[in-house]
Amino acid sequence: xxxIIDIPVGPQHPxxxxxxxxxxxxxxxxxxxxxxxxxxxxxxxxxxxEYQSYIQNLYIAERICGICGIVHAFSLAQAxxxxxxxxxxxxxxxxxxIGLELNRIHSHLLWLxxxxxxxxxDTLFMxxxxxxxxxMDIIEEITGNRVTYALITIGGVRRDIxxxxxxxxxxxxxxxxxxxxxxxxxxxxxKTIRMRCDGVGILRKEDAIALCAVGPTTRASGVSxxxxxxxxxxxxxxxxxxxxxxxxxxxxxRVLVRIDETLESINIIKEAIKKMPEGPIRVRLPRxxxxxxxxxxxxxxxxxxxxxxxxxGTDKPFRWKVRSPTLANLLSIPVMLTSKGDYVVxxxxxxxxxxxxxxxxxxxxxxxxxxxxxxxxxxVWTFSQIKRMYWRR
Amino acid sequence: xxxxxWARIRSPWIIHFNxxxxxxxxIEVLAALxxxxxxxxxxxxxxxxxxxxxxxxxxxxxxxxxxxxxxxIYEQMPEPKFVMAVGNxxxxxxxxxxxxxxxxxxxxxxxxxVYVMGCPxxxxxxxxxxxxxxxxxxxxxx
Amino acid sequence: MTLEEExxxxxxxxxxxxxxxxxxxxxxxxxxxxxxxxxxxxxxxLKNEIGVTHVSTIAGVDxxxxxxxxxxxxxxxxxxxxxxxxxxxxxxIDTISDVIPxxxxxxxxxxxxxxxxxKGHPDLSHLELPEDWPEGLYPLRKxxxxxxLFKQITKERD
Numbered sequence: 001x002x003x004i005i006d007i008p009v010g011p012q013h014p015x016x017x018x019x020x021x022x023x024x025x026x027x028x029x030x031x032x033x034x035x036x037x038x039x040x041x042x043x044x045x046x047x048x049x050e051y052q053s054y055i056q057n058l059y060i061a062e063r064i065c066g067i068c069g070i071v072h073a074f075s076l077a078q079a080x081x082x083x084x085x086x087x088x089x090x091x092x093x094x095x096x097x098i099g100l101e102l103n104r105i106h107s108h109l110l111w112l113x114x115x116x117x118x119x120x121x122d123t124l125f126m127x128x129x130x131x132x133x134x135x136m137d138i139i140e141e142i143t144g145n146r147v148t149y150a151l152i153t154i155g156g157v158r159r160d161i162x163x164x165x166x167x168x169x170x171x172x173x174x175x176x177x178x179x180x181x182x183x184x185x186x187x188x189x190x191k192t193i194r195m196r197c198d199g200v201g202i203l204r205k206e207d208a209i210a211l212c213a214v215g216p217t218t219r220a221s222g223v224s225x226x227x228x229x230x231x232x233x234x235x236x237x238x239x240x241x242x243x244x245x246x247x248x249x250x251x252x253x254r255v256l257v258r259i260d261e262t263l264e265s266i267n268i269i270k271e272a273i274k275k276m277p278e279g280p281i282r283v284r285l286p287r288x289x290x291x292x293x294x295x296x297x298x299x300x301x302x303x304x305x306x307x308x309x310x311x312x313g314t315d316k317p318f319r320w321k322v323r324s325p326t327l328a329n330l331l332s333i334p335v336m337l338t339s340k341g342d343y344v345v346x347x348x349x350x351x352x353x354x355x356x357x358x359x360x361x362x363x364x365x366x367x368x369x370x371x372x373x374x375x376x377x378x379x380v381w382t383f384s385q386i387k388r389m390y391w392r393r
Numbered sequence: 394x395x396x397x398x399w400a401r402i403r404s405p406w407i408i409h410f411n412x413x414x415x416x417x418x419x420i421e422v423l424a425a426l427x428x429x430x431x432x433x434x435x436x437x438x439x440x441x442x443x444x445x446x447x448x449x450x451x452x453x454x455x456x457x458x459x460x461x462x463x464x465x466i467y468e469q470m471p472e473p474k475f476v477m478a479v480g481n482x483x484x485x486x487x488x489x490x491x492x493x494x495x496x497x498x499x500x501x502x503x504x505x506x507v508y509v510m511g512c513p514x515x516x517x518x519x520x521x522x523x524x525x526x527x528x529x530x531x532x533x534x535x
Numbered sequence: 536m537t538l539e540e541e542x543x544x545x546x547x548x549x550x551x552x553x554x555x556x557x558x559x560x561x562x563x564x565x566x567x568x569x570x571x572x573x574x575x576x577x578x579x580x581l582k583n584e585i586g587v588t589h590v591s592t593i594a595g596v597d598x599x600x601x602x603x604x605x606x607x608x609x610x611x612x613x614x615x616x617x618x619x620x621x622x623x624x625x626x627x628i629d630t631i632s633d634v635i636p637x638x639x640x641x642x643x644x645x646x647x648x649x650x651x652x653x654k655g656h657p658d659l660s661h662l663e664l665p666e667d668w669p670e671g672l673y674p675l676r677k678x679x680x681x682x683x684l685f686k687q688i689t690k691e692r693d
Contacts, residue, residue, distance in 0.1 A: 039662065041413045044684070047681060048489070129429075147513050230611065297614065321595075360416065
């Protein structure tokens with residue numbers, strides 16, 4: 001059992017002054033192990049949260065991750081609403097779902113472009129990000145912002161979706177659906193994509209479960225874990241949708257899970273618009289939250305996000321714990337990068353394998369330290385260098 | 394205006410570095426490169442090495458782990474070099490004012506030429522920042 | 536009987552009054568408090584007898600009179616918070632990473648933020664704090680003030 005996580009943390013190589021985040025152990029061209037070093041993004045948000053009001057924390061929550069910020073605002077709001085013990089208006093639940101699903105769509109399209117870039121397919125990256133702008137536009141119309149929506153408040157949502165806007169959203173979703181179906185065909189049929197993604201970055205089902213992976217990473221390994229279905233929240237209990245799983249456990253499966261989920265999200269939004277009831281969009285809740293504890297949880301684009309809140313009868317949380325989905329999935333990276341038996345991991349596979357979990361860390365060109373165990377040599381290549389060397393497209 | 398200045402204005406080469414950002418600014422910087430905004434038509438190119446870059450575009454609140462790294466990247470850039478701080482976090486730690494692992498602004502670590510405010514700033518604002526920087530370049534780096 | 540009630544009953548019949556508190560807050564939210572002495576056994580029981588495999592995170596809490604280590608498990612959509620009480624005079628608790636490997640990172644984080652020793656954990660080096668962070672400074676402890684932590688950032692701004 002202990003060989004599943006072989007994540008040793010050793011000394012830094014004396015010649016390298018920079019902290020290297022990823023270390024890959026190689027034997028010739030084959031990768032036989034990897035270790036990660038985190039902390040790049042550690043800011044100290046949980047401590048800050050204890051000195052700020054719940055409402056202030058909603059804003060900082062949304063900036064935990066700029067790509068999926070709304071899931072953090074939602075989780076904090078849900079945990080706090082559970083402690084207070086009041087239900088929020090039903091219309092607010094539906095608007096929250098629309099916000100969450102629009103966020104999933106933009107995030108998955110963003111990822112698709114970035115993944116295309118990682119396998120040397122820059123044209124696809126440009127096409128996808130051009131189409132993503134359609135989603136960014138409608139997000140801006142609905143929430144007032146492109147990236148940090150400030151849509152969710154404790155007790156509901158801050159903005160309503162008037163009828164004409166809802167109708168426009170419906171038209172945008174229909175147009176988008178056609179484009180996403182095109183990308184799906186492309187990813188299934190384009191030989192270069194299949195060659196670079198099939199059989200790469202394998203995470204077996206039993207490892208995904210043991211390592212508690214989440215989101216598309218685990219669903220591509222056949223694990224049917226989706227917080228929207230397992231722990232229905234907001235309006236997900238009234239909107240039917242499919243949990244997308246594939247069982248090939250490789251990068252291709254992760255691509256398809258995300259594309260299919262984008263199509264599901266489009267359907268969820270269409271349903272939500274149809275079923276959204278009239279009524280208020282928020283209920284006024286007290287600034288001071290009575291003593292208690294609550295857990296907020298949703299399915300972010302990357303997987304389960306969970307917040308724990310402990311209140312102490314003041315207007316500031318006593319304790320606020322955040323677990324982003326990427327942390328849950330990082331544990332699986334060393335396993336995906338370890339050659340074993342018939343499963344061979346090449347250096348060329350490293351960038352796309354890392355990208356396939358959709359890591360919500362920085363977008364900076366990642367440096368990888370390689371250590372050849374047979375020669376003892378050690379060197380550093382960045383992702384772009386690896387791509388230039390192996391993918392000549 | 395010398396030949397080198399003119400050439401640099403024709404196509405400024407940019408290196409982008411994230412110092413612990415939430416990625417909000419990063420995706421808007423990246424969006425500026427994509428067809429809708431297409432900052433590449435101005436000749437702006439994203440490069441991977443500081444040794445080839447004219448402009449350092451920084452996003453994020455500078456975390457403690459990253460301080461030495463951003464300084465080194467700045468030192469590796471050849472003169473004349475310019476720094477663009479994108480986002481409120483770069484200017485003043487932004488939303489992370491009460492966070493203990495974050496510096497109160499990029500200009501406490503390296504000199505900054507242009508600040509693009511916003512949380513995150515829209516791609517249009519980022520392009521505007523680049524234009525302002527080019528104007529500064531035209532003025533001989535003043 | 537709901538699934539939540541079933542789980543609570545099974546734990547109570549196995550561990551009796553070592554289950555100090557068991558609360559079903561609402562559908563799919565169970566909060567259980569146990570003494571540290573049965574913390575690991577209770578988690579083994581959750582895994583082997585009930586079939587829990589997923590730990591979502593582990594929240595450390597400095598509750599002034601004591602520490603708390605609260606793994607949040609997910610089972611069929613139900614969140615089971617299993618709180619282990621940790622006295623401040625002897626801040627340590629058993630690792631569960633040999634029972635559920637996914638707990639590996641979360642236990643590192645509890646250790647570096649609160650200074651709670653996780654007995655048997657294979658690697659308690661820092662997960663997120665910088666390497667040159669002062670020894671013995673645990674940011675999330677209540678007796679560590681934010682201003683004291685700001686001293687780690689050496690640049691003054693007027």
